[in-house]
Amino acid sequence: THRIANQVASGAFVAEQILAVTFTDKAAGEMRARLRGLGVEGVRAATFHSAALAQLGFFGKVRDLRVLASKVLPLRWIANSLPAPWKFKPAVDLATEVEWAKNRRLGPDTYLDGLGEHEPPLPPELMQRVFRDYERRKAANGHVDFEDLLETAIRTYEEEPDLLGVVRARYRTFTVDEYQDVNLLQQTLLDLWLGDGDDLCAVGDDFQAIYAFTGATPEHLLGLPGRFPHATVVRLEENYRSTPQVLELANRLVPGLGG
Numbered sequence: 001t002h003r004i005a006n007q008v009a010s011g012a013f014v015a016e017q018i019l020a021v022t023f024t025d026k027a028a029g030e031m032r033a034r035l036r037g038l039g040v041e042g043v044r045a046a047t048f049h050s051a052a053l054a055q056l057g058f059f060g061k062v063r064d065l066r067v068l069a070s071k072v073l074p075l076r077w078i079a080n081s082l083p084a085p086w087k088f089k090p091a092v093d094l095a096t097e098v099e100w101a102k103n104r105r106l107g108p109d110t111y112l113d114g115l116g117e118h119e120p121p122l123p124p125e126l127m128q129r130v131f132r133d134y135e136r137r138k139a140a141n142g143h144v145d146f147e148d149l150l151e152t153a154i155r156t157y158e159e160e161p162d163l164l165g166v167v168r169a170r171y172r173t174f175t176v177d178e179y180q181d182v183n184l185l186q187q188t189l190l191d192l193w194l195g196d197g198d199d200l201c202a203v204g205d206d207f208q209a210i211y212a213f214t215g216a217t218p219e220h221l222l223g224l225p226g227r228f229p230h231a232t233v234v235r236l237e238e239n240y241r242s243t244p245q246v247l248e249l250a251n252r253l254v255p256g257l258g259g
Contacts, residue, residue, distance in 0.1 A: 001031055003201060004175055005038040013173050015042030019193070021051060022177040031177070044171070048186045049146050052153040059163050061156055068143040071095035071134070078133050086122055093121040096213055098131055102147035103183040103215030108132035150185040157192045168195050179204030180218040181211045187220050198228055207254060 004020060007013045020043060022028050031045040044051070056062040068074070075098070076091040097120050101107075106114040108131045112124055120127040138145065144152070157164035171193060176182070179202040182190070194200060206218035225231055239247055 001034040001038060004043060005035060005040045007173065008040050008043070015040055016044075017170070017172040018043045018175070019051065019171040019173075020045040020175040020177070021048055021190075023047060023181055025050070027177065048189065049149050052149045052189060055167060056149070056153055056156065059156070059166075061152065064142075066141075066143050067149070068138060068145045071098055071145060074137055075130070075134055078130055078137070082122075082126065082130070086126060089121055094127075094130055097121055097127060098134055099147065099214040101131060101215075102145075102151070103185050105151070105184055105188070108135055147185060150189055154185070154188050154192065157189075164192060164195075167193060168197070172197070173199035173201075175201040175203070177203050178208075179221045179224075180206050180209040181216045182220045183211070183215040183217070185215075198231075200228075207257065 004018055007018060008015050020028075020031055022031060022045070025047060028045045028047055028050070032043070035041075035043055035045065046054070053062065053065075053067075072091045072095050075094040079087055079089055079091055079094060081087070082089075100118070101111050101114070104114060108128055111128050111131055115124060122130065157167070174190070174193060176190065181204075190200075202221060202224055204218070204221040206222055209216065209218040225233055242250070
Protein backbone atom coordinates (compact mmCIF):
# COMPACT_ATOMS: atom_id res chain seq x y z
CA THR A 1 0.00 0.00 0.00
CA HIS A 2 2.89 2.39 0.62
CA ARG A 3 4.21 1.65 -2.86
CA ILE A 4 0.78 2.39 -4.37
CA ALA A 5 0.48 5.58 -2.32
CA ASN A 6 3.92 6.63 -3.55
CA GLN A 7 2.85 6.06 -7.17
CA VAL A 8 0.09 8.61 -6.59
CA ALA A 9 2.11 11.05 -4.45
CA SER A 10 4.96 11.12 -6.98
CA GLY A 11 2.61 11.76 -9.87
CA ALA A 12 3.61 8.57 -11.69
CA PHE A 13 -0.08 7.64 -11.94
CA VAL A 14 -3.38 9.07 -10.84
CA ALA A 15 -5.28 6.89 -8.39
CA GLU A 16 -7.95 5.88 -10.91
CA GLN A 17 -5.28 4.37 -13.18
CA ILE A 18 -4.22 1.81 -10.54
CA LEU A 19 -5.77 -1.64 -10.10
CA ALA A 20 -4.70 -3.59 -7.02
CA VAL A 21 -5.80 -7.22 -6.94
CA THR A 22 -5.80 -9.67 -4.06
CA PHE A 23 -7.57 -12.93 -3.21
CA THR A 24 -10.23 -12.20 -0.60
CA ASP A 25 -12.76 -9.45 -0.04
CA LYS A 26 -11.34 -8.99 3.45
CA ALA A 27 -7.82 -8.38 2.11
CA ALA A 28 -9.13 -5.97 -0.53
CA GLY A 29 -11.03 -4.06 2.16
CA GLU A 30 -7.91 -3.90 4.31
CA MET A 31 -5.93 -2.57 1.35
CA ARG A 32 -8.51 0.15 0.72
CA ALA A 33 -8.53 1.12 4.41
CA ARG A 34 -4.74 1.38 4.53
CA LEU A 35 -4.70 3.49 1.38
CA ARG A 36 -7.29 5.84 2.89
CA GLY A 37 -5.06 6.09 5.94
CA LEU A 38 -2.25 7.18 3.63
CA GLY A 39 -4.48 9.82 2.06
CA VAL A 40 -5.12 7.96 -1.19
CA GLU A 41 -8.66 7.68 -2.57
CA GLY A 42 -9.79 6.29 -5.91
CA VAL A 43 -7.54 3.24 -6.27
CA ARG A 44 -9.51 0.17 -7.32
CA ALA A 45 -8.64 -2.62 -4.86
CA ALA A 46 -10.57 -5.84 -5.45
CA THR A 47 -10.41 -9.57 -5.95
CA PHE A 48 -9.90 -10.93 -9.45
CA HIS A 49 -13.53 -12.04 -9.49
CA SER A 50 -15.04 -8.75 -8.35
CA ALA A 51 -12.82 -6.79 -10.76
CA ALA A 52 -13.95 -9.04 -13.63
CA LEU A 53 -17.60 -8.74 -12.59
CA ALA A 54 -17.39 -4.95 -12.40
CA GLN A 55 -15.80 -4.74 -15.84
CA LEU A 56 -18.36 -7.09 -17.40
CA GLY A 57 -21.13 -5.06 -15.76
CA PHE A 58 -19.70 -1.83 -17.17
CA PHE A 59 -19.88 -3.30 -20.66
CA GLY A 60 -23.39 -4.67 -20.13
CA LYS A 61 -22.32 -8.30 -20.38
CA VAL A 62 -23.84 -9.62 -17.15
CA ARG A 63 -27.43 -8.42 -16.89
CA ASP A 64 -29.49 -10.35 -14.32
CA LEU A 65 -26.45 -12.43 -13.42
CA ARG A 66 -26.94 -14.95 -10.60
CA VAL A 67 -23.63 -16.03 -9.09
CA LEU A 68 -23.63 -19.45 -7.46
CA ALA A 69 -22.40 -18.94 -3.90
CA SER A 70 -21.23 -22.54 -3.51
CA LYS A 71 -20.85 -25.57 -5.75
CA VAL A 72 -21.40 -27.98 -2.88
CA LEU A 73 -25.21 -28.11 -2.81
CA PRO A 74 -25.80 -28.82 -6.53
CA LEU A 75 -22.95 -31.34 -6.49
CA ARG A 76 -24.49 -33.05 -3.46
CA TRP A 77 -27.69 -33.58 -5.47
CA ILE A 78 -25.65 -34.95 -8.38
CA ALA A 79 -23.60 -37.22 -6.12
CA ASN A 80 -26.77 -38.74 -4.65
CA SER A 81 -27.51 -40.25 -8.06
CA LEU A 82 -24.12 -41.98 -8.34
CA PRO A 83 -23.71 -45.72 -7.79
CA ALA A 84 -22.37 -46.94 -4.45
CA PRO A 85 -19.82 -46.41 -3.03
CA TRP A 86 -19.22 -43.18 -4.96
CA LYS A 87 -22.51 -41.59 -3.90
CA PHE A 88 -21.03 -41.15 -0.41
CA LYS A 89 -18.09 -39.06 -1.65
CA PRO A 90 -18.09 -35.67 0.12
CA ALA A 91 -19.52 -33.04 -2.20
CA VAL A 92 -16.75 -30.63 -1.18
CA ASP A 93 -14.25 -33.00 -2.84
CA LEU A 94 -16.25 -32.89 -6.05
CA ALA A 95 -16.46 -29.09 -5.86
CA THR A 96 -12.70 -28.84 -5.41
CA GLU A 97 -12.19 -31.04 -8.46
CA VAL A 98 -14.51 -28.91 -10.60
CA GLU A 99 -12.59 -25.80 -9.50
CA TRP A 100 -9.28 -27.53 -10.25
CA ALA A 101 -10.47 -28.21 -13.79
CA LYS A 102 -12.09 -24.86 -14.49
CA ASN A 103 -9.11 -22.93 -13.13
CA ARG A 104 -7.03 -24.79 -15.73
CA ARG A 105 -9.57 -23.77 -18.38
CA LEU A 106 -10.75 -27.36 -18.78
CA GLY A 107 -14.37 -28.11 -19.55
CA PRO A 108 -16.20 -31.45 -19.43
CA ASP A 109 -15.12 -32.24 -23.00
CA THR A 110 -11.41 -31.54 -22.35
CA TYR A 111 -11.29 -32.74 -18.73
CA LEU A 112 -10.00 -36.26 -19.37
CA ASP A 113 -7.26 -35.09 -21.74
CA GLY A 114 -6.10 -32.52 -19.19
CA LEU A 115 -5.82 -34.84 -16.19
CA GLY A 116 -2.20 -35.87 -16.71
CA GLU A 117 -0.98 -37.40 -13.43
CA HIS A 118 -3.71 -35.71 -11.41
CA GLU A 119 -5.86 -38.13 -9.38
CA PRO A 120 -9.57 -37.17 -9.34
CA PRO A 121 -11.79 -38.08 -6.37
CA LEU A 122 -13.89 -40.38 -8.59
CA PRO A 123 -12.95 -42.65 -11.49
CA PRO A 124 -12.14 -40.23 -14.33
CA GLU A 125 -15.09 -41.04 -16.59
CA LEU A 126 -17.48 -40.82 -13.63
CA MET A 127 -16.01 -37.47 -12.56
CA GLN A 128 -16.39 -36.23 -16.12
CA ARG A 129 -20.07 -37.19 -15.97
CA VAL A 130 -20.49 -35.29 -12.70
CA PHE A 131 -18.70 -32.26 -14.17
CA ARG A 132 -20.92 -32.28 -17.26
CA ASP A 133 -24.08 -32.64 -15.17
CA TYR A 134 -22.97 -29.77 -12.91
CA GLU A 135 -22.45 -27.46 -15.89
CA ARG A 136 -25.79 -28.47 -17.42
CA ARG A 137 -27.75 -27.91 -14.21
CA LYS A 138 -26.00 -24.62 -13.52
CA ALA A 139 -26.88 -23.28 -16.95
CA ALA A 140 -30.48 -24.53 -16.70
CA ASN A 141 -30.91 -22.61 -13.43
CA GLY A 142 -29.43 -19.44 -14.88
CA HIS A 143 -26.41 -19.52 -12.58
CA VAL A 144 -22.72 -18.87 -13.13
CA ASP A 145 -19.90 -19.75 -10.74
CA PHE A 146 -16.84 -17.70 -9.84
CA GLU A 147 -14.68 -19.37 -12.49
CA ASP A 148 -17.30 -18.50 -15.11
CA LEU A 149 -16.83 -14.81 -14.28
CA LEU A 150 -13.14 -14.97 -15.17
CA GLU A 151 -13.70 -17.16 -18.23
CA THR A 152 -16.42 -14.82 -19.50
CA ALA A 153 -14.14 -11.80 -19.07
CA ILE A 154 -11.30 -13.57 -20.90
CA ARG A 155 -13.50 -14.61 -23.81
CA THR A 156 -15.09 -11.15 -24.00
CA TYR A 157 -11.70 -9.47 -24.30
CA GLU A 158 -10.38 -12.05 -26.76
CA GLU A 159 -13.44 -11.63 -28.98
CA GLU A 160 -13.93 -7.87 -28.54
CA PRO A 161 -10.52 -6.18 -28.41
CA ASP A 162 -12.13 -2.73 -28.44
CA LEU A 163 -13.52 -3.42 -24.97
CA LEU A 164 -10.12 -4.59 -23.80
CA GLY A 165 -8.71 -1.33 -25.13
CA VAL A 166 -11.09 0.58 -22.84
CA VAL A 167 -9.80 -1.39 -19.81
CA ARG A 168 -6.16 -0.83 -20.77
CA ALA A 169 -6.80 2.88 -21.21
CA ARG A 170 -8.32 3.01 -17.71
CA TYR A 171 -5.79 0.90 -15.79
CA ARG A 172 -2.14 1.69 -16.47
CA THR A 173 -0.46 -0.11 -13.57
CA PHE A 174 -1.23 -3.23 -11.55
CA THR A 175 -0.37 -4.60 -8.14
CA VAL A 176 -1.12 -8.26 -7.35
CA ASP A 177 -0.85 -9.48 -3.78
CA GLU A 178 -0.40 -13.17 -2.83
CA TYR A 179 0.82 -13.83 -6.36
CA GLN A 180 1.87 -17.38 -5.45
CA ASP A 181 -1.83 -18.32 -5.44
CA VAL A 182 -2.58 -17.20 -9.02
CA ASN A 183 -4.06 -19.88 -11.28
CA LEU A 184 -4.17 -20.10 -15.08
CA LEU A 185 -7.55 -18.35 -15.35
CA GLN A 186 -6.37 -15.40 -13.27
CA GLN A 187 -2.99 -15.22 -15.01
CA THR A 188 -4.68 -15.24 -18.43
CA LEU A 189 -6.93 -12.35 -17.41
CA LEU A 190 -3.98 -10.42 -15.96
CA ASP A 191 -2.02 -10.94 -19.19
CA LEU A 192 -4.93 -9.47 -21.14
CA TRP A 193 -5.13 -6.47 -18.83
CA LEU A 194 -1.38 -5.89 -19.18
CA GLY A 195 -1.08 -6.36 -22.93
CA ASP A 196 2.35 -5.13 -23.99
CA GLY A 197 2.70 -3.15 -20.76
CA ASP A 198 4.95 -4.11 -17.88
CA ASP A 199 3.81 -1.84 -15.04
CA LEU A 200 3.23 -4.73 -12.67
CA CYS A 201 4.13 -5.19 -9.01
CA ALA A 202 3.71 -8.78 -7.82
CA VAL A 203 4.06 -9.66 -4.14
CA GLY A 204 4.24 -13.26 -3.02
CA ASP A 205 6.02 -16.11 -1.29
CA ASP A 206 6.29 -19.45 -3.07
CA PHE A 207 6.49 -21.27 0.28
CA GLN A 208 3.06 -19.92 1.20
CA ALA A 209 1.31 -21.37 -1.87
CA ILE A 210 -1.76 -23.06 -0.37
CA TYR A 211 -4.25 -23.31 -3.25
CA ALA A 212 -2.60 -25.92 -5.46
CA PHE A 213 -5.64 -28.15 -4.91
CA THR A 214 -7.74 -25.65 -6.93
CA GLY A 215 -5.22 -25.14 -9.70
CA ALA A 216 -3.00 -22.36 -8.34
CA THR A 217 0.75 -22.59 -8.81
CA PRO A 218 3.70 -20.48 -7.59
CA GLU A 219 5.30 -20.95 -11.02
CA HIS A 220 3.65 -17.74 -12.23
CA LEU A 221 5.47 -15.89 -9.43
CA LEU A 222 8.78 -17.71 -9.85
CA GLY A 223 8.67 -17.21 -13.62
CA LEU A 224 8.29 -13.43 -13.50
CA PRO A 225 12.03 -12.63 -13.80
CA GLY A 226 12.13 -14.78 -16.92
CA ARG A 227 9.09 -13.10 -18.46
CA PHE A 228 10.35 -9.62 -17.51
CA PRO A 229 14.17 -9.82 -17.51
CA HIS A 230 14.44 -6.12 -16.63
CA ALA A 231 12.24 -6.51 -13.53
CA THR A 232 13.52 -5.46 -10.12
CA VAL A 233 13.37 -8.33 -7.64
CA VAL A 234 13.16 -7.23 -4.01
CA ARG A 235 13.64 -10.01 -1.46
CA LEU A 236 11.88 -9.43 1.84
CA GLU A 237 13.64 -11.81 4.20
CA GLU A 238 13.25 -10.15 7.59
CA ASN A 239 10.45 -11.66 9.66
CA TYR A 240 8.62 -9.28 12.00
CA ARG A 241 5.86 -11.65 13.14
CA SER A 242 7.31 -14.85 14.48
CA THR A 243 9.22 -15.77 17.63
CA PRO A 244 12.84 -16.93 17.34
CA GLN A 245 11.70 -20.48 18.13
CA VAL A 246 9.22 -20.55 15.24
CA LEU A 247 11.82 -19.08 12.87
CA GLU A 248 14.46 -21.58 13.92
CA LEU A 249 12.13 -24.49 13.22
CA ALA A 250 10.91 -23.02 9.92
CA ASN A 251 14.45 -22.40 8.69
CA ARG A 252 15.32 -26.04 9.42
CA LEU A 253 12.25 -27.33 7.55
CA VAL A 254 12.23 -25.07 4.49
CA PRO A 255 15.45 -26.36 2.79
CA GLY A 256 13.88 -29.81 2.62
CA LEU A 257 10.84 -28.55 0.74
CA GLY A 258 12.59 -27.81 -2.52
CA GLY A 259 11.80 -24.49 -4.19
